[in-house]
Amino acid sequence: MDLVIRSADAVQVVHGSNSKCTKRGLGTFEIFDWDGGFSLETIMDSDIHRERRRIWDRAQNPQAMAHYEICTRKAVRTWLAKVASVEGEAIEMSKAMLLVAFDNMGQIGFSKEFGATQKGEGTRWIHLMGALLEQIAILGGLTWPTLVARSLEGLGKFGPLKDALEFNDISKDFAHERLDVSTSSLSLRLAENVTNRTQRDDPALHDIMKYFIDDYKSENPKSFVRDTDLYTDTQTILIAATDTSAATLTWLFYYLTIHPEIKSQLVSEISTARSQTAESGEFLDADLAHLPYLNAVINETLRIKPVGGNNSPRLTPPEGIVVDGTWIPGQVQVVIPIWALCRYEKYFERPLDFVPERWTTKPEMVKDKRAFIPFNHGRWSCAGKKLAMMLMRLVVAYTVTDFDFGFAEAEDGAAIVRDTKDVTLVKPGELRLRFTRRSA
Template sequence: MDLPVVPVVHVAALSAAAGVVSHLTYFIRGEHMLTAYILVIITILSPPTAVAVLTMLAGLPFSYAARLTVISYGAYVTTLFTSILVYRAFFHPLRHFPGPKLARLSQFYHFFRIRAKVDNYRHLDRLHAQYGEYVRVGPNLLSISDPSMIEIIFHPQSQFNKAEWYDIANPLLNLVQLRDRAEHDRRRRHGWDLAFTTKALRSYDSRVLKYADQFVTQMQRRVGQAVNVTDWLEWYAFDVMGDLAFGRSFKALEHGKSHIYIDTMHQTSALPLGCLGTMPWVIQTMTALIPQRLNPFMTLVRYSNECIEERKQRKPAEPDIMTPILAAGPFYEDPKADALLLLGDARLIIIAGSDTSATTLIHSFYELARDANVVQKIRDELEQHGIRNDDSLSVTGIQHLEYLNAFINETLRMHPTNPGGLFRLTPPGGVELGGHYLPGGVKIVNPHYSVHRSPKAFVAPNEFIPERWTTRSELIRNKKAFTPFSQGRFACIGRNLALNELRVVISKAVLEFDISFAPGETGRALLEDSKDIFTMSLARLELRFTKRLQR
């Protein structure tokens, strides 16, 4: 029996129409990050499935079935992407904003621009220097360096919400990744708030001091030598947070070498979070499709899980951050979901608490080595308050020192821990920003590096001047633009703990040593070769510590 021949032109026309319709009814609406891997699977399997159905069920010859499939699939994909590109170029709500031509068509443009150096924040800063304070850096991504917008976007009553980036590790969630405001607030009350009360912080002081002393001891053994402080200060931060998260240190300072957890974290973050951070759907898809045994990220997950299970079985001699979180009991009724949240929170305590503190500490020591006058001012203030590198130095005794805090503020301003900024979505009803109307669902980012160096926020923004936070307040034009720990309901809960760590290590170091660049060191590598992986993966900084001559 002769089979009816379907006109190829009709197949192509119907497929082309389907491509446009699927764009306008599905792809143009909402987020698809968590289902992206399904779309990838469908994209790969649809052609062979169509050929099989046409040959085995419809009885068409293989060559004819393959021809129809190629034509149909080709027409669908061509019109789908044509519709997407035309919309992005000429009809998208961000079409009026300046920016690179190719950036408006595909987020892959951003990836190709930063893939070599993993310098997302510097790329954004260059774009702002070229195009202004509002730059379209992706099809649906607007970068804003206008300091006056920070409070509007991050105010506690702001209707801006977290963007889909925060689903990047789903279903492995943590406190920071909870996008629903009510759920996030409930989780903070479920143990987290108690972990960072003033009383709780005092119970952590001994460990902050203990590891600071270990750092000083290791530097004493290396007096006069070139020391890569990037490693040592990172090990300090991780040792503290390992102790406070799991009740046990990574012992990196004690052994003078890194830990597999620290190494794996950096190895698994550079490409995903550094290069693909503006395309979280790619990371989600890779995570969903790559077998767990081949995914290096699972090394962190397995180690964290082992530590959590071990921590559950014992009560530490001193309370740690997990003490009130575990005491609060299950957060979700589903045991699997609750276990994943606890696992995610443990990783958050270590990684977020360590990377941010280490970044600021390392840049602090860069600034100390660069200017001996700053070191002397910190020393003078400490000694004026009777503080020396002995039992007279306590966490509470140095927390209100004016110049020390100003120095830390200026370090945080010049070298933010999250230089590329945070992703937010405009409210469903739309919003007016800087004279521009944006409808709901537009993704925005505020690069902290560019905002903190805006002349609209700070006089002489590229100069390191701690006095702007003390005696020269006229150098600050918009203090609300300074948000090193974010602000509002999603602000960093560990802010005070991080500041305690910074004050203690800096104080002990300047009281004990003179600090300078090692021979041949300029700090250029630290400033230019460090990688933006949402937080920072810092390059080497070689310093020389010499025993301080007492006056």
């Protein structure tokens, strides 16, 4: 039985840290088993997830975040240079933002330079990420076709599993490139070089993978025990650090374009802050984190176009749960749809209107903050929220103060809405904008 619950009360009951609802037994997450390895997003056991999440959180300590900010600023500078080089020409924003996020992910995730923004084109990896998410969305909760195909030797080389298997191979390559080993078998590596496992990672490579590898190579790993644990969270970095931020940024530029008064107020706030920075004309994310209107614009974009879409399901405990005074039996699959919840008039006044002021001067327009869960909630909430917010703030702050922008010729903003797809994550359609440099 499937039950969709559009209730703020259900958020804590189903996704809260003390919730007894589980991911186990649904089949949805079991299909991601990679020889015993699961990613942060697909781990079903709460204790195992807690250990993995601790490592993810450690990877975003203040020292690490300061280093990542340098990487993110580099990705933003490359984007600004690209815009300047094609000034006045149409830029397709859904693709452009994906390339910016992809370049940023390469640096902070793997210390890897992709150069996608500069080249103006993606890679095979970007195509495979999109194909994988689309296949998951097409199957929905139907898991047996994947299990059957994986169990039949050779069948996975054809049809919808082909891209998934290729994406797995790329994930292995990424992990092993950082491990700097040539064999893919843990047993072979340990047989050939007993000290390899316990040798700490190169301290010069300060990225998210460093923290995974340090645990993996420790004498008593807490979470990254198998090769496949590394592979699966390599995929988490590739997908979660790319598609989510890119989609939100695309929508944000769309809303600024159709609401020039909002864009004007945002530019005014950021320009004032930019003139007061310690280093002339340069922002720190710490500066931007305190700008109320900038963060309101980002939050409103996250609310009205949450990338999480329908969210992932949970199974109620045997004794059931109570939501809004109603008892829901045990062993029921429940879903709290982020998209529907964030756009529900019960919790947000004028829910389909883009109103950043609801997060600043008009707090009465948010009737129940519990319904605002663009990064999900509880123990399985987005581990990369700080990284995503930093990227979005820096991209927006530099872009809107360096350039003005509007619809390109023959663009009316219809395609981004019309062609939006829910492919596990909600991906916007195309948006063609034209940028012109602001006068000094």
